[in-house]
Amino acid sequence: MIHSMTAFASRTGGLEGAAWVWEVRCVNARGLDLRLRLPDGIDGLEPDIRKQFGAALSRGNVTLSLRLSQEAAQQTLAIDESQLDRVLEALDQIQERAFTKGVTLGQPTAADVLNQRGVAVQGNGQTMRDDLVTAIKADVAPLLADLVIMRTHEGAALAAVVKDQLAQIETLIAEAEAAVVARKPDAAAALKAAMERVLTDTPADPDRLAQELAVLAVKTDVTEEIDRLKAHVAAARDLVHAAETGDQPVGRRLDFLSQEFNREANTLCAKAQHPKLTAIGLDLKTVIDQMREQIQNVE
Numbered sequence: 001m002i003h004s005m006t007a008f009a010s011r012t013g014g015l016e017g018a019a020w021v022w023e024v025r026c027v028n029a030r031g032l033d034l035r036l037r038l039p040d041g042i043d044g045l046e047p048d049i050r051k052q053f054g055a056a057l058s059r060g061n062v063t064l065s066l067r068l069s070q071e072a073a074q075q076t077l078a079i080d081e082s083q084l085d086r087v088l089e090a091l092d093q094i095q096e097r098a099f100t101k102g103v104t105l106g107q108p109t110a111a112d113v114l115n116q117r118g119v120a121v122q123g124n125g126q127t128m129r130d131d132l133v134t135a136i137k138a139d140v141a142p143l144l145a146d147l148v149i150m151r152t153h154e155g156a157a158l159a160a161v162v163k164d165q166l167a168q169i170e171t172l173i174a175e176a177e178a179a180v181v182a183r184k185p186d187a188a189a190a191l192k193a194a195m196e197r198v199l200t201d202t203p204a205d206p207d208r209l210a211q212e213l214a215v216l217a218v219k220t221d222v223t224e225e226i227d228r229l230k231a232h233v234a235a236a237r238d239l240v241h242a243a244e245t246g247d248q249p250v251g252r253r254l255d256f257l258s259q260e261f262n263r264e265a266n267t268l269c270a271k272a273q274h275p276k277l278t279a280i281g282l283d284l285k286t287v288i289d290q291m292r293e294q295i296q297n298v299e
Helices: 045-056 080-099 108-114 131-140 140-199 205-222 223-245 251-272 277-295
Strands: 008-016 019-026 030-036 058-072 077-079 121-122
Touching: 008 131, 008 140, 019 140, 030 045, 030 080, 030 251, 045 058, 045 131, 045 140, 077 131, 140 223, 140 251, 140 277, 223 251
Parallel strands: 030 058
Antiparallel strands: 008 019, 019 058, 077 121
């Protein structure tokens, strides 16, 4: 299935004097970027989250937060002596370094030290009750499942939009082919009129006119651009179909194809030299830009 990188999921839980709320948001990104906001004292939670999310997602900027609240009886604090020693050693190094630079620093208070991350932890000598840690960790898998389900639903909607836009592009390509045929007599008449204006009373030489028309035809030939646009439509449809029938991320390849679409539309506009064909080229660019905006949300 096609998966969107835009999704949201939340989950709540509680156990004997403790309650928690999970929230996870995901938006598009070039790769997978996991940003975690977790309370201290839950051993092994962060690596567990990174392992599960890394296995399930390939792209997206994912922000996950856990808000945990406990009753007063559960919120006793203990000092992590190892972390305290590290903080004190770091403060001592800072003071010595400042002294060598001739800088006088104020002495940190006990409250300053206590506020350093990891110095004070919850529990009576333990980071957190084992049963509470187990219950919180058990929520990671269903939270991830909810996120994947939303990404899948959003992806199905994206696939429908992209398919419709590919159909619009295909229609515009056919109109461009018809406009190329229609512009031929107009181009010949315009060139003949221009040459006659330059030559004033001298009639345009048929051979010279034919030569100039041949040069103009080469410069304005958009056959290759139209053929490549057709090939890009076919390739994009194949990618969408492959994603819908399998589980392979296609966002990067679709994004690359959308750039190629835009390149060919730009060249077609530059070579058009005819109002109708130029208008079609601009319509192509509009649809392609809209499609690329959607594709950038595809995993």
